[in-house]
Amino acid sequence: MNENILLEQISSCIDCKNCNEVCDTFLVTQNPLQSPNGRLKIAEKVFHNKEIAEEEKFGLYTCTLCALCDLRCEQSIEISKIIHASKIKLVEQNKAPYEIHNKIIAGIVDNDNSVGGNPEERLDWLPDAYRKSEVYENKDSDTLLFLGCMSSFRVKESASASYEILKQAGFDFKIFEHEPCCGEYTYSAGKLDLAKKTFHDNFERFKKNGIKNIIVTCGGCFYAFNNVYPEYVEGWDIKVNHIIQVVHELEKNGKIKLNKLKREVTYHDACRMGRKIKDMDIYDEPREILEKCGFSINELEANRVNSLCCGAGSGVRGVDSELCISMGSNLVNTAKDDEIISSCPLCVFNFRYVDYKKKLGKNFRYITDCILEALEK
Ligand code: SF4
Ligand code: SF4
Known part of the structure; x- marks a missing residue:
């Protein structure tokens, strides 16, 4: 997003603080630096290349980017977008992210996942009954079930149940044998250049494997493929659905x-x-x-x-x-x-x-x- 437009939006803030009333982080901490209104002021400094205090950086990085504040702003200020853009700017200035982000991002680069999982165990969720017959990307299907790091490693039943329901419904899809990270974590941490590389690499791989539709199980992957990829990947033309939309349709059509x-x-x-x-x-x-x-x-x-x-x-x-x-x-x-x-x-x-x-x-x-x-x- 253009910085001048962001600064213009920030300057339209009338300090009514309505946004603060819905911000979880502010309600818990009561710290103005962890409120939407306070974060806008920090972002303004960041865009003007001014120094910010450690607590101000902490204020930006404790925003969940939930976007609830955006709904409250009668000035139509895109608060959460501005906060995210200021994180990107801080990274460009070599002042962010935190060590924890760099560690997790190094794990993504080395092991293709954001949760410290062993890539060899990525498919542990795959039901035994299907493991023998699964041919992964070699299957002639244009629909990819993309499980993401959380489903693959941390909430495995979300992967296995989604896969099982689609199989039982006779739905045509495939999975990757070695799935990459969608890049949402890297993007939200503010490391835009690396995130963009992930987006482009993934798009190339999707295209190479004939993917026209992606079904996701995770809200983060959904946000990445639906909102972020179209913004940064030229020619992005892949249709994205959440598994619940697909299952809802299958039920409506009597397939389950x-x-x-x-x-x-x-x-x-x-x-x-x-x-x-x-x-x-x-x-x-x-x-x-x-x-x-x-x-x-x-x-x-x-x-x-x-x-x-x-x-x-x-x-x-x-x-x-x-x-x-x-x-x-x-x-x-x-x-x-x-x-x-x-x-x-x-x-x-x-x-x-x-x-x-x-x-x-x-x-x-x-x-x-x-x-x-x-x-x-
Ligand atoms: S609701 Fe909008 S105008 Fe009011 S303080 Fe928040 S950002 Fe500023
Ligand atoms: S996006 Fe950030 S500032 Fe806005 S309500 Fe959520 S946590 Fe608070």
Whole structure:
């Protein structure tokens, strides 16, 4: 984004501070440097190449980029975009990111994943019954099921259940034997040049393998392929869907049948399933399919477009894990049920981390795992 346009937007701020009222990080810390309004002022300094204090850099890097503040600004200031752009600028000035980001990004470069996973174990989630017959990219299909780092390594049932449902529905797709990272982590940390290289390398590989459609399980990958790749990759023409859109369609067309489980659950909308996703919001499909599974859904106070971040967005957990835990537990504590479902494996993983730290005793589940439980075999 053009810096002059960003500065113009910043100068239109009237300091009403309405945005601060919805910012999770500000509500937890009460630190103005960790508020949207405060971050805009830091970003302004960054764009003017002024020195910023360590606490100001920390303010920028503890933003989850959840974009909730954007909805509150009557001046239509794209606050979260500006914060992200200022991180990119800080990296250009060799003042960012943090060591933790560099360590994780080195892991992505060396091992193709952002979670410290052993690349040899990337496909451990693949059900044994299918392992023998799987031919990976050699299969003649133009649809790729892209699992991403979180599903492949940390919330493996989100990968295996998604794969299994598509197989049982007779859906035509393939997976990569050695899947790359989508680049979202690198991008949100502000390392734009490296992220752009990842985007271009991945596009080349998708093209080489005849990919015209990508199905993702992760909100982060969804955001990257749907919003970011089209901005930086010339000729990007790949259609991107989230697995829940595909499963919703399969159910509608009678390709899968679901039993009624009859339980009450809470559903959490990930930021990168709705307000962060350009030209799409996926709020109805997960609810409709969960209802078809017999679940009765109790809504969180903050839901759909107003949903709160799980606390881990944009690598905040690595920068301030206590803040991340506070945000996650504040959200989870508003849930009526012990069983909480999300369509993003990062949310599920982070909630489980929060649960472990706070001993909440809740059960966090990825949506296709619940659908698989209800699937008529
Ligand atoms: S809501 Fe908009 S105008 Fe008001 S303080 Fe926040 S950024 Fe500025
Ligand atoms: S994007 Fe989210 S965390 Fe960042 S300033 Fe806005 S509301 Fe706060």
